[in-house]
Amino acid sequence: MRTYLRHWACCLTLLGMILYLGSCRPTVTTVAPKEKESAGYQGQGKSPIVPTIDRPVQRQWKGVWAFNDSTTYFSNDFEGARLNGVAQNGPDAFTIWITAENTPINVSPWYAFKVWSSEPREITVQLIYQDSRSRYYPKISTDGVHFRALDSARFTPINPGEGEFGIKAAPEMARIRIPVMATPTLISAQELYTSSVVKTWIDSLVEKPFATTYPIGSSKEKRPMHLLEINENKDAKKAVMVIARQHPPEVTGFLAMKSFMETLCGNTEQAEAFRKEHVVFAVPLMNPDGVDNGHWRHNMGGIDLNRDWQNFNQPETRSVRDFLVKKDSTYDFVFGVDFHSTWDDIYYPLDTVVTGDKGKIVFDWIGGITKRLPQKRTNISASDQISPTMVSRTYFYVNHGMPAIVFELGDNTPRDFLKQKGQVAAEELMRLLMEE
Ligand SMILES: [Zn+2]
Structure with missing residues (x-):
């Protein structure tokens, strides 16, 4: 009945x-000037410092x-x-x-x-x-x-x-x-990119002779934390760090990262020259438990991983920290990027008030992307807070000296544009790093 x-x-x-x-990310201190009527997405306000124990x-x-x-x-x-x-x-x-x-x-x-x-x-x-x-x-x-x-x-x-x-x-x-x-x-809510779908994509890149994958740790539920390493020249000493999907629903950020990585692995002259001098380390899926369990935000420890880059109470963030600490003696990390999604495309760099000349490359990179792919508006919200590190971008900069950014794509950004933006972002990064 x-x-x-x-x-x-x-x-x-x-x-x-x-x-x-x-x-x-935790703080917004400056916002790029915008037209009065439709100022666009300004980024969210200062986030509270939250404990990250389970x-x-x-x-x-x-x-x-x-x-x-x-x-x-x-x-x-x-x-x-x-x-x-x-x-x-x-x-x-x-x-x-x-x-x-x-x-x-x-x-x-x-x-x-x-x-x-x-x-x-x-x-x-x-x-x-x-x-x-x-x-x-x-x-x-x-x-x-x-x-x-x-x-x-x-x-x-x-x-x-x-x-x-x-x-x-x-x-x-x-x-x-x-x-x-x-x-x-x-x-x-968005296209399904579960841990097994992501692993299939990683494995497709690993068919290239210069790409390898290996686990750098395990999540709370013991899913492997897969690292993708692009390493064509064993003598290369400059490195780029890429992470994505700390937040499970942020599929559009993942899609841009996918295109970004595929471009760095491409067979263009630019990519081949870039790989002679640079190694790329990527963790395409930072929160496999959250993704597979259909979480809104957190890992299985019930924590927002992008608040745990100070205290490292969670195994997912710890695995990347330990990996970076290990690699830091061999490599000079020259750029770090963490892909996310929110209401609209927006960039969250660290303010050059904090980073000085070192951080300028991030703004040059944003400028390069914007020039090639003009959007109705370019939303930039820089932070000058570096303590506590708390979020990945700040940890990357403070602990490993790499200019870094939170790269956010809109939930509804058209998928072909996401792909294009990931590609252009990779090309502009290669151009700038090769100029240095
Ligand atoms: Zn996010």
């Missing part, structure tokens, strides 16, 4: 907790939701899934709850689920988020590999937001119409 659900009650145990608007994480119940009077089924039983509860409201109408791994947490409500039905039909699904709003526009896939944005005629925002950027600009909830059939249709 009734709709029955399994275990959706557990998902609502985290109510009443406070959210905070964390950002990918906090409990609510594990997601995994399985299939079935209903007595329906032939439609929902599942979260796959890597990267997030679906915390389903209710049936009518013959072909359902409500879905999306909750966070723990709170307080940044408002990045990741979701991913599969749905199918023994007979082809159209269903309506209402997406409801724990203390959050509908930030991510739904993507749809029937093979788990190729994703596209859901047709806008199938998307109804409920209680639309206000303004241009930030969580307040997002609708409170969303109602979507999905065609379902006997084979599963996947709905997700």
Whole structure:
């Protein structure tokens, strides 16, 4: 008779907790001048210093939701899934709850689920988020590999937001119409790049004779922390450090990093010359547990990894710290970049007030990218805070002397542009480093 659900009650145990608007780096001190009317995304304000010792994480119940009077089924039983509860409201109408791994947490409500039905039909699904709003526009896939944005005629925002950027600009909830059939249709916040998909990509690059991969540690749940090393000339002593995906939903940052790395590995004259003098170390997936568990932000220690670069309480950040400490005696680190995603494309460098001439290359690099790929506006938000190090960029600079940046791509930046931007960013970096 009734709709029955399994275990959706557990998902609502985290109510009443406070959210905070964390950002990918701690402080904003200067903002590039912009036109008055639409100033663009200005970056988030100063983030609080937070402890990074373990906090409990609510594990997601995994399985299939079935209903007595329906032939439609929902599942979260796959890597990267997030679906915390389903209710049936009518013959072909359902409500879905999306909750966070723990709170307080940044408002990045990741979701991913599969749905199918023994007979082809159209269903309506209402997406409801724990203390959050509908930030991510739904993507749809029937093979788990190729994703596209859901047709806008199938998307109804409920209680639309206000303004241009930030969580307040997002609708409170969303109602979507999905065609379902006997084979599963996947709905997700962004394209799915789980740890196994990322590893397949790393392995494809490792086919090149100058690329290798090896683990530099393990995550909390013992997933390997894969490092990708681009090393064509064993005598090269200059090194670039690249990391991505400290924050699981930040797929657009990952996509730009992917293109960036592929360009550095390319067979252009520029890339070949660059590799004669430079080695590149990359950790393309900093938070494999968070990604595979469909987290909004944190690792399995319940912590925002990009707050742990001072105290190193988490195994993921420790593995990169130990790796850098080991390599520091052999290499001169000349550039560091940490890829993220937020409301719009934005650069978070360290202010040259702090870095002096050494940090100028970061601004030259931003200028080079901007010149070749003009966007409506170039959002730059520099920080002059270097203590505590707390975030990767600051740690890279303070402890290893490398000019470094948090490179943020917009959640909705067109995917072909992301690819182009990753490529241009790599080309401009190679050009500047070869000029030095
Ligand atoms: Zn981030």
